[in-house]
Amino acid sequence: MPDITPAELKQRQAAGEHPFIIDVRETWENEEARIEGSQNIPLGTLPQKLDELEDHKEQEIIVHCKGGGRSASAKAYLTQQGFTKVRNLVGGFQAYQQA
Incomplete structure (x- = not known):
């Protein structure tokens, strides 16, 4: 799938959509600031979290x-x-x- 621009994501959120967003930054980065509704799964832990993501395949x-x-x-x-x-x-x- 093509990537998504920040403007497109913000537009969809403003329209009331709630896409499934995974923040792969480290936990401390996520705690400083985050996209509302995103789920924090640091990149290094992604393989261990696959079972939890199965419903979103x-x-x-x-x-x-x-x-x-x-x-x-x-x-x-x-x-x-x-x-x-x-x-x-x-x-x-x-x-x-910045968008």
């Missing part, structure tokens, strides 16, 4: 980190595991805050 999943690098890795990993609708937030949380 066919749903759109938006992954993000600080700048987009870690979430690109998360997107690739989840796609390899059979998740079909994974999108990376372009520019990460930094771009989201």
Whole structure:
């Protein structure tokens, strides 16, 4: 799936949508600031959390980190595991805050 821009995500949220968002930053980063409604699963723990994500396998999943690098890795990993609708937030949380 194509990645999603911060503007598109904010537009969808403003319209009342609640997409499934995974924040792959470390817990301390998430505690400082976060996208409302996102679930924090640090990238290093993603393999251990696959069972918890099984219900979302066919749903759109938006992954993000600080700048987009870690979430690109998360997107690739989840796609390899059979998740079909994974999108990376372009520019990460930094771009989201500025959008």
